Amino acid sequence: MQYQSQAVAKPYFIAAIGLFVGQIVFGAILGLQYVMGDFLFPEIPFNVARMVHTNLLIVWLLFGFMGAAYYMVPEETETELYSPKLALILFWVFLAAGVLTIIGYLAVPYATLAQITGNDLLPTMGREFLEQPTITKIGIVIVALGMLFNISMTVLKGRKTAIIMVLLLGLWGLAIFFLFSFYNPENLVLDKIFWWWVVHLWVEGVWELILGSILAFVLIKMTGVDREIIEKWLYVIIAMALISGIIGTGHHYFWIGTPEYWQWWGSIFSAIEPIPFFMMVIFAFNMVNKRKRDHPNKAAMLWAMGTPVMAFLGAGVWGFMHTLAPVNYYTHGTQITAAHGHMAFYGAYVMIVLAIISYAMPLLRGRAAGNSKKAQIVEMWSFWLMTVSMVFITLFLTGAGILQVWLQRINENPMGFMEVQDKIAIFYWMREVAGVIFLIGLIVYVTSFFIGGDEEEASS
Amino acid sequence: MSEKFTKSMARNIFYGGSAFFFLFFIALTVDTTAKLPERDHRENITEQVVLGKKVWEVNNCIGCHTLLGEGAYFAPELGNVYKRFGNSKEAIIGFIKSRPVDGIPGRRSMPQFNLSDEELDGIAEFLKWTSEINTANWPPNIEG
Numbered sequence: 001m002q003y004q005s006q007a008v009a010k011p012y013f014i015a016a017i018g019l020f021v022g023q024i025v026f027g028a029i030l031g032l033q034y035v036m037g038d039f040l041f042p043e044i045p046f047n048v049a050r051m052v053h054t055n056l057l058i059v060w061l062l063f064g065f066m067g068a069a070y071y072m073v074p075e076e077t078e079t080e081l082y083s084p085k086l087a088l089i090l091f092w093v094f095l096a097a098g099v100l101t102i103i104g105y106l107a108v109p110y111a112t113l114a115q116i117t118g119n120d121l122l123p124t125m126g127r128e129f130l131e132q133p134t135i136t137k138i139g140i141v142i143v144a145l146g147m148l149f150n151i152s153m154t155v156l157k158g159r160k161t162a163i164i165m166v167l168l169l170g171l172w173g174l175a176i177f178f179l180f181s182f183y184n185p186e187n188l189v190l191d192k193i194f195w196w197w198v199v200h201l202w203v204e205g206v207w208e209l210i211l212g213s214i215l216a217f218v219l220i221k222m223t224g225v226d227r228e229i230i231e232k233w234l235y236v237i238i239a240m241a242l243i244s245g246i247i248g249t250g251h252h253y254f255w256i257g258t259p260e261y262w263q264w265w266g267s268i269f270s271a272i273e274p275i276p277f278f279m280m281v282i283f284a285f286n287m288v289n290k291r292k293r294d295h296p297n298k299a300a301m302l303w304a305m306g307t308p309v310m311a312f313l314g315a316g317v318w319g320f321m322h323t324l325a326p327v328n329y330y331t332h333g334t335q336i337t338a339a340h341g342h343m344a345f346y347g348a349y350v351m352i353v354l355a356i357i358s359y360a361m362p363l364l365r366g367r368a369a370g371n372s373k374k375a376q377i378v379e380m381w382s383f384w385l386m387t388v389s390m391v392f393i394t395l396f397l398t399g400a401g402i403l404q405v406w407l408q409r410i411n412e413n414p415m416g417f418m419e420v421q422d423k424i425a426i427f428y429w430m431r432e433v434a435g436v437i438f439l440i441g442l443i444v445y446v447t448s449f450f451i452g453g454d455e456e457e458a459s460s
Numbered sequence: 461m462s463e464k465f466t467k468s469m470a471r472n473i474f475y476g477g478s479a480f481f482f483l484f485f486i487a488l489t490v491d492t493t494a495k496l497p498e499r500d501h502r503e504n505i506t507e508q509v510v511l512g513k514k515v516w517e518v519n520n521c522i523g524c525h526t527l528l529g530e531g532a533y534f535a536p537e538l539g540n541v542y543k544r545f546g547n548s549k550e551a552i553i554g555f556i557k558s559r560p561v562d563g564i565p566g567r568r569s570m571p572q573f574n575l576s577d578e579e580l581d582g583i584a585e586f587l588k589w590t591s592e593i594n595t596a597n598w599p600p601n602i603e604g
Contacts, residue, residue: 033568036566037563037564037569038564038568041569041571042561042562042563042572045523045571046523046532046535046568047521047523047532047534050523050534051520051523110518110523119518123517125518125520126517126518126519126522127522128522128532131520131523162467184517186510187500187502188513188527188586188590188593189500189593190500192528193489193492193493228467231467232465232466232470235467235470235474236470238474239470239474239478242477242481242482243477243481246481246484247484250488253492254598255528255596255599256528256593256595257496257500257595258492258496259491259499263596329600332529333526333530333533333537335533408603408604409599409600414602415603416536416603417535417536417537417603417604418536
């Protein structure tokens, strides 16, 4: 750690990991509810558990992004953070808002939560991923603006690297597109069109800028390759990501009441979307081959290499699999979508946050460069447990999805939804087993933070 | 990458390309919203439909169901449920009303939301209106 103010990243990373554990516990509950429909009913119905699962994911990834920003910005701009105090205040505000919201989901019926949080004044609740009470949404905006003010002021007084400008653009985009969550027209079609301005323009747009800049930062630090080369790659990758991804929004506009021309725009541009992820794989492996040093933090290296590979598979390959309109006509809204969602989120965003945590945490804890060999080995075990089980979760959901599409939508005598669900239950059971292994992997991951031993020295 | 292709060229492609395609996206969105009225039949959005959408939202129906294919994949698609239930509002209302409070042993069950008659009529009207949106012939069949 070169700058004192980087220390504010630490609570952000700890909170991220804590909420990650919560997310996966609820994931395991959901998986069980798929095969034991009455599990925890009516105390925690599926919709509530799912809301907790997805909202915790979003919140902990945001904690991770913010922690990454607070860690990277002083080092890149070569100046202390504008206000470390503000960063800490915002941490507690965000944590309180997040935890209270989750408690609200679990403690009272959703309709009651909507009522007591004044949803009638500005109705924004009850839409997928944007289930947070309106006051929580306002809190998210305040925290985001406070953070943007803090890091923008820091960047203004310091060195302006490409990595930091891209990160800043990504974070500003994140805040700006979130504002569309306050637009909830009475017309469902309009509602859906602009709902995607938050959801798609986040995960297939501005979040990719954040992902790219974190990956570039970690690769510079770990490989010692010239900044000019890494930043050139970064620009090319994110250029491809946005050039394909913005019009690629069209792959969500096939069947929601929007004009048919979106089937062309959406299919063509989203067919290009795997390319930036493929370039990311080439980029990461090239930089490692050209490395000028062998960084002692092998675990961080593993996460940094794993991110582009899994992002390419999950977002690129599994995305492409069902993105062309003639295919999507049959797969839209099935377990195929769930399969893609799981691996894409894990590969692109979970792994990049774990990569920056793995790189930064030893330094934040005052260690020379990396954790002890013993701790790193445990962390690498968790990498393989989580990553391989996620591959299996994805494969089982894909199997379920293919059968579902066949039985319910292609078959000459299509079966009803619930009947099909019974037929494909075996895949859900196998998915649940893989999910439990993922949870074990996560426990192993958390344990790795408590393993001592001789830390690894910094190499020149 | 080659030496002749510099970082500033890459940066220009990023900013120029993103700006161009974002503006193009806005143009397509404007065109889409202009064409929507004939597809979404907004003239049929009555007070009941508006209330129905609110009931849909504050009970987090999207947490289990899909609506026009978007949402959770735990319970049936509802974009065409009005047609699947034989173009019958009463069938929809009857189904929602009859959900057992404690669920069904070993099986998935929709919670009992204790909706008022007005809310039940609203949700049925909302689902009826939704089933009439021009969705480019999706879903492939009545099962959703």
